Amino acid sequence: MFLEIKDRVLYIKDYWTVENYNKIKKQVKVLSKKSFDYVDASELEKLDFYGAYLINNFFKEYEIRNISPSYEKIISMSKEIPQLSKKKSNYLSLIVESVYKKIGDYFQFISFTGEILVDIFRNIKSIEARTLFKELEEGGIKALGIITILSFLIGVVIAYQSSKMLATFGANIFIVDLVSVSLARELSPLIVGIIMAGRSASSFTAEIGLMKVSEEIDFMKTLGISPYACVVFPKILSLVFWLPILITYSLILGILGAMIVSDFTLGVPPNQFFHRLTEVLDFDHYLAGIVKGPIFGLTVALIGVYEGFKVQQKAESVGFSVTKSVVRTLFAIIVIDALFSVVYRWLGI
Amino acid sequence: MVRYIVEVENLVSKYGEKVVHKGLNLKIKEGELYAIVGGSGAGKSTLLRELLLLRKVDGGKILFKGKDITKLSQKEIDELKKRIGVMFQFSTMLSSLTVGQNIIYVIKKRYNIDDKTAIDMAKIKLNLVGLNPDVFFMYPSELSGGMRKKASLAVALSTDPDILFLDEPTSGLDPISAEDFDTLVRTLVDTTGITIVQITHDLASLLFTDTVAVISEGLIVYEGNPNGLLNVENKWVKNLTSTLRFRRLLNGK
Ligand SMILES: Nc1ncnc2c1ncn2[C@@H]1O[C@H](COP(=O)(O)OP(=O)(O)OP(=O)(O)O)[C@@H](O)[C@H]1O
Ligand SMILES: [Mg+2]
Numbered sequence: 001m002f003l004e005i006k007d008r009v010l011y012i013k014d015y016w017t018v019e020n021y022n023k024i025k026k027q028v029k030v031l032s033k034k035s036f037d038y039v040d041a042s043e044l045e046k047l048d049f050y051g052a053y054l055i056n057n058f059f060k061e062y063e064i065r066n067i068s069p070s071y072e073k074i075i076s077m078s079k080e081i082p083q084l085s086k087k088k089s090n091y092l093s094l095i096v097e098s099v100y101k102k103i104g105d106y107f108q109f110i111s112f113t114g115e116i117l118v119d120i121f122r123n124i125k126s127i128e129a130r131t132l133f134k135e136l137e138e139g140g141i142k143a144l145g146i147i148t149i150l151s152f153l154i155g156v157v158i159a160y161q162s163s164k165m166l167a168t169f170g171a172n173i174f175i176v177d178l179v180s181v182s183l184a185r186e187l188s189p190l191i192v193g194i195i196m197a198g199r200s201a202s203s204f205t206a207e208i209g210l211m212k213v214s215e216e217i218d219f220m221k222t223l224g225i226s227p228y229a230c231v232v233f234p235k236i237l238s239l240v241f242w243l244p245i246l247i248t249y250s251l252i253l254g255i256l257g258a259m260i261v262s263d264f265t266l267g268v269p270p271n272q273f274f275h276r277l278t279e280v281l282d283f284d285h286y287l288a289g290i291v292k293g294p295i296f297g298l299t300v301a302l303i304g305v306y307e308g309f310k311v312q313q314k315a316e317s318v319g320f321s322v323t324k325s326v327v328r329t330l331f332a333i334i335v336i337d338a339l340f341s342v343v344y345r346w347l348g349i
Numbered sequence: 350m351v352r353y354i355v356e357v358e359n360l361v362s363k364y365g366e367k368v369v370h371k372g373l374n375l376k377i378k379e380g381e382l383y384a385i386v387g388g389s390g391a392g393k394s395t396l397l398r399e400l401l402l403l404r405k406v407d408g409g410k411i412l413f414k415g416k417d418i419t420k421l422s423q424k425e426i427d428e429l430k431k432r433i434g435v436m437f438q439f440s441t442m443l444s445s446l447t448v449g450q451n452i453i454y455v456i457k458k459r460y461n462i463d464d465k466t467a468i469d470m471a472k473i474k475l476n477l478v479g480l481n482p483d484v485f486f487m488y489p490s491e492l493s494g495g496m497r498k499k500a501s502l503a504v505a506l507s508t509d510p511d512i513l514f515l516d517e518p519t520s521g522l523d524p525i526s527a528e529d530f531d532t533l534v535r536t537l538v539d540t541t542g543i544t545i546v547q548i549t550h551d552l553a554s555l556l557f558t559d560t561v562a563v564i565s566e567g568l569i570v571y572e573g574n575p576n577g578l579l580n581v582e583n584k585w586v587k588n589l590t591s592t593l594r595f596r597r598l599l600n601g602k
Binding site (some may be wrong): 017018019021022024046048049050053070071076077078080082083084085314317 | 444445460461462469470472473474475476477482483486508509536539540541542544554565
């Protein structure tokens with residue numbers, strides 16, 4: 001019991017605290033307001049802000065007697081409830097705003113790219129060999145493992161999938177044409193591009209984003225160090241350098257996978273496979289694929305870095321930015337790949 | 350009779366080979382303002398993490414209201430945690446929620462309180478710590494360091510805990526806000542009977558407290574009235590009390 005009425009006096013008692021809030025509220029609600037003249041707090045064991053809130057809400061017009069000064073203070077501290085001015089937002093303006101923001105983002109990206117390039121050329125001397133080597137290791141060598149496995153598996157899967165069809169036509173040897181050309185022109189660049197989008201773009205965004213949050217970028221600027229030249233340039237260079245190599249590597253492993261499958265399922269022995277390979281895989285095909293390397297590398301690095309720099313002074317925005325950077329990089333890589341196809345077709349390559 | 354809300358007995362904590370606490374003892378009375386001081390790396394934050402059940406002790410006991418916390422059931426631990434408030438050094442809020450939502454979330458997560466009360470309580474607590482009502486709709490990231498501290502205090506106070514732990518509450522506050530903070534903490538202790546334990550480097554807030562505990566070399570070398578610090582025979586305390594800042598504060602008092 002938290003309440004008791006004796007001789008038209010309401011005694012509030014026991015613990016008027018948050019644990020008992022709901023129980024007390026239930027009792028107070030059924031109270032008939034005419035059955036007492038004033039409230040007596042002499043039996044109150046404990047009062048916190050929740051109890052005080054109830055008193056303010058239900059016994060506003062009553063006198064409260066025998067209350068200790070500290071409880072009185074709690075009641076007065078919880079009396080004032082400020083009004084909130086609610087922000088209104090309308091949906092149309094929200095949509096317009098978000099479209100506007102999206103478009104603005106593209107322009108911002110372009111101007112950011114320009115700014116970076118100018119800055120890098122101006123500060124080319126301050127680039128450190130140490131960071132460059134670190135980035136080269138991070139960007140390429142550490143990606144070899146996953147590229148090995150995925151490329152090999154893709155080679156295996158394509159050869160395996162096409163082997164049935166080719167066997168029914170008796171066109172076993174054409175497996176070489178099919179696998180090598182599609183890998184060289186399309187699949188290897190795409191696999192490598194996608195892996196790099198997941199690995200490097202995300203890590204660039206996270207790294208630079210955290211540097212921004214911890215004010216490290218600002219610190220570099222105050223020291224007169226260009227973060228673009230010192231942090232960004234090694235990353236760009238590393239990817240532009242590595243992607244053609246990784247694509248070549250991926251191509252070799254894909255073909256290796258296909259070669260093994262062909263031997264087992266189509267009865268095309270490796271020496272025959274290899275001979276055919278030298279006939280069908282022109283240098284042009286290889287070139288058509290490899291050219292995409294530096295472009296993909298640049299795309300991955302620029303988007304990753306751009307999203308990192310866009311991080312505001314708050315740690316939680318790093319997570320959003322990383323997701324955004326991966327999605328945008330993947331999108332960009334596939335669009336650029338499609339553009340390549342159109343251009344190649346047009347040029348007749 | 351004096352009742353202790355927290356008692357630490359022969360506490361030992363280690364990080365691998367490194368021993369941080371070598372059998373530390375302290376007692377925090379119910380309803381007092383208690384400060385823990387000590388040099389950088391003395392093990393204050395480690396002690397705090399142990400008191401908050403975030404870290405297992407390597408030896409000794411911690412008693413909450415006379416009960417050994419290592420012997421509590423999960424249910425008792427959950428109940429105990431509901432009665433503890435904490436404010437870490439930087440921010441003690443969920444970043445994905447606004448300040449208002451943070452307070453309401455804590456209230457509703459701990460106690461089944463209706464929406465209107467929770468909202469009103471959030472406003473009362475923001476008002477109490479001296480924040481503008483607009484802060485209700487703002488995200489923690491949109492606040493300045495000092496505002497973030499105050500908002501974190503409002504979150505920590507949201508369910509009127511029995512004991513509140515503060516890790517360097519006044520660092521990063523301007524002197525006026527720091528003074529307001531100390532006054533508020535003092536008022537809360539005096540009116541609501543809450544126990545507040547603060548780790549602090551702020552000598553001015555030290556003088557507001559009832560009890561000061563000094564950690565040095567893994568032990569509590571002094572536990573008592575802040576004025577008694579002057580008579581303590583310990584190198585670190587001597588160094589502390591001979592600092593100009595400390596002298597000036599005492600003269601001013
Ligand atoms: N995770 C950890 N691993 C190893 N050692 C640690 C770890 N955390 C803390 N320490 C060591 O334990 C000791 C106490 O650290 P603690 O953070 O508790 O100090 P503190 O008193 O809070 O210092 P400050 O005033 O600087 O915050 C330090 O010497 C520190 O090096
Ligand atoms: Mg600490």
